Amino acid sequence: MGQRSLITVAILSKNTFEASARYKRPARCDVGSETVFSDSAKVVAAAETGRIDGILCATTITTIHYLASKALGAKSAAKEISSLLQIFRIAPVNETVLKAALQIQGRDYEDLVLLEAARAIRADGIVTRNPRDFPTTGLPVHLPADIVAMLELR
16 A cells, blocks of 8 residues: 555544653554554654554644643643644644534534545545544545554554
């Protein structure tokens, strides 16, 4: 498999950034926490080594900073964000993305913004531990385990 543009944001979103192997395990998950924790860390490592083109939604960065500040303090949070910005490209969120997200039926506006940011940059898919949070829209939604299997990282 060649390098793919995958929005890996859901691994590191407000509900899942713990799965990046730097924080405590996620509280809720569609599949076993241990598996997601390990697979998410492998997907982040694949982005870090250039095996995949890792992209985070701009809103994810601010959410991670907020949560990391609460858990680690502002100085450590800034270091974590700096590290993420070295690994991942950023999918911008602008007025067009926000308005498009409002037009989609879904439970969580934040996830819909992520979906529209992914579409705007023509990402190949979204990686998330909760695929049910994303409406069926034609953009593939993958579990971290799916990406691990595609890259044969087990």
